[in-house]
Amino acid sequence: MKNIRNFCIIAHIDHGKSTLADRLLDFTGSVTEREKKEQLLDSMDLERERGITIKSHAIQMEYIYEGEKYILNLIDTPGHVDFSYEVSRSIAACEGALLVVDAAQSIQAQTISNLYLALENDLEIIPVLNKVDLPSANPEEVTDDIVDLLGCKPEEVIPASAKTGIGIEEILKAIIERVPAPNGNVDEPLQALVFDSVYNPFRGVETYFRVINGQISKGQKIKFVATGKHYYADEVGTLKLTQVPKPAIKAGDVGYLITGIKDAREVKVGDTITDADNPTKNPIEGFEDVKPMVFAGIYPVDTEDFEELRSSMEKLQLNDASLVFAPESSAALGFGFRCGFLGMLHMEIIQERLEREFDMTVITTVPNVSYQAFTKKNPDTPITVNNPSDLPDPSTLDRVEEPYIKATVITKADYVGNVMSLCIEKRGQITNQTYLTTERVELNFDMPLAEIVFDFYDRLKTVSRGYASFDYAPIGMRVSKLVRVDILLNSQMVDALSALIHADNAANIGKKMCEKLKELIPRQQFDIPIQAAIGAKIISRETIKALRKDVTAKCYGGDISRKRKLLEKQKKGKKRMRQVGNVEIPQQAFMAVLKLND
Numbered sequence: 001m002k003n004i005r006n007f008c009i010i011a012h013i014d015h016g017k018s019t020l021a022d023r024l025l026d027f028t029g030s031v032t033e034r035e036k037k038e039q040l041l042d043s044m045d046l047e048r049e050r051g052i053t054i055k056s057h058a059i060q061m062e063y064i065y066e067g068e069k070y071i072l073n074l075i076d077t078p079g080h081v082d083f084s085y086e087v088s089r090s091i092a093a094c095e096g097a098l099l100v101v102d103a104a105q106s107i108q109a110q111t112i113s114n115l116y117l118a119l120e121n122d123l124e125i126i127p128v129l130n131k132v133d134l135p136s137a138n139p140e141e142v143t144d145d146i147v148d149l150l151g152c153k154p155e156e157v158i159p160a161s162a163k164t165g166i167g168i169e170e171i172l173k174a175i176i177e178r179v180p181a182p183n184g185n186v187d188e189p190l191q192a193l194v195f196d197s198v199y200n201p202f203r204g205v206e207t208y209f210r211v212i213n214g215q216i217s218k219g220q221k222i223k224f225v226a227t228g229k230h231y232y233a234d235e236v237g238t239l240k241l242t243q244v245p246k247p248a249i250k251a252g253d254v255g256y257l258i259t260g261i262k263d264a265r266e267v268k269v270g271d272t273i274t275d276a277d278n279p280t281k282n283p284i285e286g287f288e289d290v291k292p293m294v295f296a297g298i299y300p301v302d303t304e305d306f307e308e309l310r311s312s313m314e315k316l317q318l319n320d321a322s323l324v325f326a327p328e329s330s331a332a333l334g335f336g337f338r339c340g341f342l343g344m345l346h347m348e349i350i351q352e353r354l355e356r357e358f359d360m361t362v363i364t365t366v367p368n369v370s371y372q373a374f375t376k377k378n379p380d381t382p383i384t385v386n387n388p389s390d391l392p393d394p395s396t397l398d399r400v401e402e403p404y405i406k407a408t409v410i411t412k413a414d415y416v417g418n419v420m421s422l423c424i425e426k427r428g429q430i431t432n433q434t435y436l437t438t439e440r441v442e443l444n445f446d447m448p449l450a451e452i453v454f455d456f457y458d459r460l461k462t463v464s465r466g467y468a469s470f471d472y473a474p475i476g477m478r479v480s481k482l483v484r485v486d487i488l489l490n491s492q493m494v495d496a497l498s499a500l501i502h503a504d505n506a507a508n509i510g511k512k513m514c515e516k517l518k519e520l521i522p523r524q525q526f527d528i529p530i531q532a533a534i535g536a537k538i539i540s541r542e543t544i545k546a547l548r549k550d551v552t553a554k555c556y557g558g559d560i561s562r563k564r565k566l567l568e569k570q571k572k573g574k575k576r577m578r579q580v581g582n583v584e585i586p587q588q589a590f591m592a593v594l595k596l597n598d
C-alpha cells in the first residue's frame, strides 16, 4: 500500500485539467501510440465535442521513481457546477489533488470552490501553474496569487505546460513525495466508496470504487449500503485505458466492479460497498442523493411518438441516474414528461442525446426550479410544485418558497459595480466582498436559483466583458412573493408558457414575453393576439398581424411537381412546431423567457 498514490486534478473549467491528464498518461507510458487520441479520458462523443468532462473517470498509471514502482491512480473530475456532487465524491476517494491554475487567467471561482472541497477532505494540495507556454501568461503574478490563496511557499508551485510537456516530470515526483500513501487495513471488513458509475449496454453498470478497508474479490457477495441490495462481484479489476480483471482489489486501491446491474439508479455515487455477510460498521459518511435542480417539460413534436419517447427516456435513465422524469400532460402540448435535471447544461445534454442517440425530435418547455407552496388550510404541509401550472389557486395560498443559492463571483475590480447591479437586478443580496489582490475581487451573494436558470451566465459575461467566473451552492428554501404569469395565444392559454415570476418583475417580464413571442411566432393567415395575464388580469398585449402570402402563389398554377416541392419544403420548415389551437408555435418560442434580453 505504501507505493500507491490516489490523486485527482481540480481546476476551474478550461484551465487544462484533461490536457494535463493526457500528458501524465503519455509520460508514464500508460498509452500506446495508437491510443493517443486527444483528450483520452473524455470518451463520450458529446464530451469530446464540447470539450468538457461530463462524467468523472479513473485511470491507473505506473511510474518508477528512485528504483521503486509506484501505482498512481488518477481520478478525473467534471469541471461544471451541474456536476459538483460528483466532484466532491471523486475528491473523497483521494489523498492528494493537483490544483491546476491557468497562468493567464489566475484563480477563478471554481478553483476556489473545488479547493475548499479538497481541503475539507484533508487532501494534500499540489499547486500547478499551467499554460506557462502562453505568450499572455503571467507566471510571477499568478504564482503570488496561488501563494496567497494556499499559504504555501512559492517554490511549491510547479510551473507547467500540459501542451508542451514542461513540468510533467516534476508533477509526478511531487505526487509521490508529497501525497501521503493510503492508510487502510486489509484485514477489516470491506468498506469501499463508490465515486462513479458508467453504463455499458453489454455489461450493465460498471461501478468505480475506492477500497478504504478490506478487499473486494471476484465472486464475493457484496452489499450496497444506501440501497440495501445484494449482488455478486462478477468481475473486479483495475482501470487502465481498458479494464484489467484482477482476482481482488485491496485497501488503498481504486478499481471497477461488474455485477450485472442493468439500471444506473441502483448504483449511487457516494454509496458504500461492503461485504454482505460481514458488513462494515462504518459506512462512509456524507452520502447524499443527487437532487434535480431544474425542471422542464419534454414533449414529442409528434404526439404519436409519446410511447417511443418514454422508452428512449427509460433507456437514457439507465445510464444517467441523475435524470428523473414523470409523465405529465399539457393542454397545449398533449402528453409528455416533466423532467428534472442537475442544471441547464445537463438539460441541454439530455435533449441532445435524445436527438442523437434516439432520433427523437422533442420540444422542451421553459425550465423552472422546484417550488414549495403552502395553502392557508395546511400552512405546515409543503406542496412541491415542479411545474408552474400546478401552482394551487392564488386565493388559497398562504405562501410560496423558492430555492436559494450562495453565489461566488470572482471578477476584476473595474467590473464590481456592474456585477453588483446585475446581482441586485436578479434579486440577489450581497453578503460579502473580499479583495483577493488589488485587482481581483470575490463577491458572495444569496440569490434565488430561478434567476440563474434564466440568462444569468450570459449577462454576467457581458457585464464583466468575460472577466468573471461564477460558482454556486444551494442554501435552502426561502419565502418569496411569486405570481404565475400565463400567456394566451389567440385567447387560449398555453400552459407550457406559464412561469412563476417575482411579483415586482411580473409586469415587466410579461410585457417582454409578449414582445419576444411576437418576434418568434411566424405570421399566419389571421391576426394572433398575444396576452400575458396574472389570474384573470391581462397585463400586456401584442398582436401578430395576419399574413396573406401563399407559398404556392409563385407557381402560377403550372407545374405540379414544383408545387409539391414547395409544400414539402414548407413541411420541413414546420418541424419542431406545435399546433396549439389554430396557432403554430416554434420550439424557440417555448424558450422565449430565457432570452428576454437578447
Ligand SMILES: Nc1nc2c(ncn2[C@@H]2O[C@H](COP(=O)(O)OP(=O)(O)OP(=O)(O)O)[C@@H](O)[C@H]2O)c(=O)[nH]1
Pocket (backbone or CB within 6 Å): 011, 012, 013, 014, 015, 016, 017, 018, 019, 020, 051, 052, 053, 078, 079, 080, 130, 131, 132, 133, 134, 160, 161, 162, 163, 164
Ligand atoms: N497553450 C496551452 N494551452 C493549454 C494547456 N493546457 C491546456 N490547454 C488548452 O486549454 C483548453 C482547455 O483544456 P482542457 O484540458 O479541455 O481543460 P479542462 O480544465 O479539462 O476543461 P473541462 O474538462 O471542461 O473542465 C484546451 O483548448 C487545451 O488545448 C497548456 O499548457 N498550454
